[in-house]
Amino acid sequence: GAGVSQSPSNKVTEKGKDVELRCDPISGHTALYWYRQSLGQGLEFLIYFQGNSAPDKSGLPSDRFSAERTGGSVSTLTIQRTQQEDSAVYLCASSLGLAGGGSPAYEQYFGPGTRLTVT
């Protein structure tokens, strides 16, 4: 079956421009997550969605970062006025649901990532 897909796979942009990164989760997965992977910071959690709502936005690095999810499926991560320190690989993951109470801890399935380079 189809896994998590992300587009574009690579994006080069000039400092100060806005970028949009897209994630298509596995069909039927209600939870969706964004992470950032960079040399200096390792893997950082950015934000997660349960359905279309994002209860925890604490991982977003600044107010230049925002994310939305529509129809409980596709998600878009937007970075406004990009800076060079935004250069990283942005990973999206999805899972069947969010663990809680007696529910099992669902593993997250990751997409291939979008490599963002800000020049």
Next chain:
Amino acid sequence: AQSVAQPEDQVNVAEGNPLTVKCTYSVSGNPYLFWYVQYPNRGLQFLLKYITGDNLVKGSYGFEAEFNKSQTSFHLKKPSALVSDSALYFCAVRARGYKLSFGAGTTVTVRA
């Protein structure tokens, strides 16, 4: 706060020898522990998880991991390594909330 430590940046082993990748964690409450592998220019692939029950967890590609509560460790093991196991391995923990906290990663190189 939850955190994961992978004390070794690199592990080098000969093909056919046992492979161990170390992971220790710090978390309040019962941990959910995961191992992921990342091949060059690819996303993370799930290997295995510990939720509860048996301390020895078996996963994909012949990997297993042992949960040790007293030592707060969750080391990844493979009895006989293959060259194709060469990759970047991440340990992750989730306690309260839904985000995963990852270790810094361990690069495994298996030489023929």
